[in-house]
Amino acid sequence: MTDDGAAVVAAVEAVAERIEDERSYLTELDSAIGDADHGGNMARGWAAAADAARDLDEPDAQTVCKTVGKTLMAEVGGASGPLFGGSLVFASAELDGGVTPESAVAFAETYLEKVEDRGDARVGDQTVVDALTPAVHTFKKSIETDDRPPLEALAKAVDAAERGVAFTVPIRAKKGRASYLGWRSVGHQDPGATSVLYILEELLAVAADRLDAEIPDVDATSPTIPDEGEEAADATAPDPEDD
Amino acid sequence: MKKLINDPDDVVDEMLDGMTAAYPDRLRRLPDTQVVVRDDAPVDGKVALVTGGGSGHEPTHAGYIGDGMLDGAAAGDVFSSPTADEFEALIGACDAGDGVLAIIKNYEGDVMNFETAIELAEMEGVEVESVVVNDDVAVEDSLYTSGRRGVCGTILVHKAAGAKAAQGADLSEVKRVAEKVIDNVGTMGTALTSCVTPEKGEPTFDLGDDEIELGIGIHGEPGTERTELMSADEITDALTETVLDDLDLDPGQEVLTVVNGMGGTPQMELFVVNRRLQELLGEHDLETWDAWVGDYMTSLDMMGASITVCAVDDELKELLGAPADTPALTTT
Numbered sequence: 323m324t325d326d327g328a329a330v331v332a333a334v335e336a337v338a339e340r341i342e343d344e345r346s347y348l349t350e351l352d353s354a355i356g357d358a359d360h361g362g363n364m365a366r367g368w369a370a371a372a373d374a375a376r377d378l379d380e381p382d383a384q385t386v387c388k389t390v391g392k393t394l395m396a397e398v399g400g401a402s403g404p405l406f407g408g409s410l411v412f413a414s415a416e417l418d419g420g421v422t423p424e425s426a427v428a429f430a431e432t433y434l435e436k437v438e439d440r441g442d443a444r445v446g447d448q449t450v451v452d453a454l455t456p457a458v459h460t461f462k463k464s465i466e467t468d469d470r471p472p473l474e475a476l477a478k479a480v481d482a483a484e485r486g487v488a489f490t491v492p493i494r495a496k497k498g499r500a501s502y503l504g505w506r507s508v509g510h511q512d513p514g515a516t517s518v519l520y521i522l523e524e525l526l527a528v529a530a531d532r533l534d535a536e537i538p539d540v541d542a543t544s545p546t547i548p549d550e551g552e553e554a555a556d557a558t559a560p561d562p563e564d565d
Numbered sequence: 566m567k568k569l570i571n572d573p574d575d576v577v578d579e580m581l582d583g584m585t586a587a588y589p590d591r592l593r594r595l596p597d598t599q600v601v602v603r604d605d606a607p608v609d610g611k612v613a614l615v616t617g618g619g620s621g622h623e624p625t626h627a628g629y630i631g632d633g634m635l636d637g638a639a640a641g642d643v644f645s646s647p648t649a650d651e652f653e654a655l656i657g658a659c660d661a662g663d664g665v666l667a668i669i670k671n672y673e674g675d676v677m678n679f680e681t682a683i684e685l686a687e688m689e690g691v692e693v694e695s696v697v698v699n700d701d702v703a704v705e706d707s708l709y710t711s712g713r714r715g716v717c718g719t720i721l722v723h724k725a726a727g728a729k730a731a732q733g734a735d736l737s738e739v740k741r742v743a744e745k746v747i748d749n750v751g752t753m754g755t756a757l758t759s760c761v762t763p764e765k766g767e768p769t770f771d772l773g774d775d776e777i778e779l780g781i782g783i784h785g786e787p788g789t790e791r792t793e794l795m796s797a798d799e800i801t802d803a804l805t806e807t808v809l810d811d812l813d814l815d816p817g818q819e820v821l822t823v824v825n826g827m828g829g830t831p832q833m834e835l836f837v838v839n840r841r842l843q844e845l846l847g848e849h850d851l852e853t854w855d856a857w858v859g860d861y862m863t864s865l866d867m868m869g870a871s872i873t874v875c876a877v878d879d880e881l882k883e884l885l886g887a888p889a890d891t892p893a894l895t896t897t
Contacts, residue, residue, distance in 0.1 A: 395681065399642075404649050407649075412684070497711060
């Protein structure tokens with residue numbers, strides 16, 4: 323197995339465990355605005371995905387992602403199957419040459435694009451897109467514009483996703499089952515966006531673990547402030563190696 | 566609730582086996598899937614028509630597989646979309662190289678799973694087009710919801726597009742006909758009782774003995790309005806007027822009507838509704854070209870009915886009246 327492949331398998335196992343831990347909370351979020359099946363469907367899907375990933379013989383990262391995507395597509399059902407799984411199948415093509423900062427950005431962008439297209443959703447619709455978009459944009463900027471180390475870029479993406487999840491609470495759903503509730507959807511945290519955050523948090527934890535590094539503390543920085551904050555951002559987001 | 570069900574987890578699987586056993590020379594189930602296709606699929610020299618959705622709407626979907634209608638259908642669990650891999654298997658099994666038209670009812674799960682499957686099939690070189698049916702006039706089509714639902718009007722899309730495909734038309738022509746039906750059809754339904762899903766075993770929503778729901782979908786979800794029980798004529802008026810308001814037809818327009826039972830309604834009552842429907846169309850100066858009455862798109866054991874009106878021109882009359890030979894619908 324390539325190192326990249328092994329890392330992705332470890333990440334999938336971590337996600338499966340995390341989603342299982344959060345299963346009832348996700349279902350609770352979904353019962354307020356949907357049909358109360360998000361936690362169960364996701365837990366079942368990720369458990370099957372982790373099994374499928376473990377069964378692969380010496381896979382590379384692309385193969386693991388594609389297999390996990392296909393498994394989620396077949397097992398999760400509803401809208402989450404194509405959103406979480408289908409998008410992964412398509413985005414996995416970007417990892418053709420292994421996982422590099424550049425291919426990771428391309429992967430994230432394709433994933434976001436597929437989710438947006440499939441759900442016909444944009445930021446502000448109270449969906450997974452609200453967590454995914456700031457995470458992907460922050461990751462891309464951190465790598466391409468700010469030239470940050472990948473782990474720090476991922477930490478910033480997680481921070482951005484967290485803000486995105488919080489953003490789903492005060493807005494009104496325009497897509498998904500919650501949209502039929504109209505104004506009654508206001509005040510509820512989107513379960514799908516919450517799952518996105520859990521997945522990203524586990525990716526970060528596994529990445530840090532494999533690099534044998536601490537998770538960078540980026541909590542105090544705003545993920546969306548443009549470039550002139552460069553120095554200030556540096557000051558508040560120290561390189562973990564400096565500690 | 567008393568049911569002829571062995572185990573809720575097995576109900577779709579057992580239903581599909583029973584269905585293919587009833588029509589062994591017409592229907593075939595793809596191994597390890599909930600996909601049913603024509604026994605002779607893929608049919609050479611013809612655009613393939615495929616559809617699918619949750620189970621519980623029988624005879625939709627597999628009941629309309631056959632000459633002049635569908636080539637195959639994917640069955641999801643009760644009221645749940647089939648998964649994308651099932652749709653992908655369906656498309657693969659029905660494509661004979663002349664392209665595939667996917668007929669999707671407007672429910673987010675159905676749309677997303679089907680679209681994912683279509684994109685995957687296209688990567689394999691299959692030519693696929695899709696249409697989304699959204700005939701339910703009870704739901705406002707606005708920026709703030711996922712739009713009108715696809716309900717009983719879907720059958721007319723299967724019929725007209727299926728006839729067009731049977732004539733040997735190409736994919737773009739078959740799709741054009743499907744869209745023509747979608748543009749000209751509206752449906753509104755009512756529930757006198759909730760349905761009972763196998764999983765839950767009790768009514769999905771509570772409805773008093775003197776109450777009905779207007780504007781229901783087909784998944785046992787509550788409607789847009791709950792009112793006190795009215796007479797059959799009054800209910801028929803309420804449903805029909807809403808549909809006609811939405812369609813806004815010119816006087817003298819010819820229409821096809823469907824009075825559809827929701828699964829637990831006696832035929833006697835459906836004909837009572839049809840009687841008033843036809844009177845009402847006369848009052849609106851509309852001309853009935855054909856009137857269908859029966860269970861076409863059901864919601865398990867729900868008592869209730871939907872009324873569908875479709876404006877027809879010469880082309881649609883030819884196609885809707887063309888021969889079809891399927892387990893649930895035969896026209897000669």
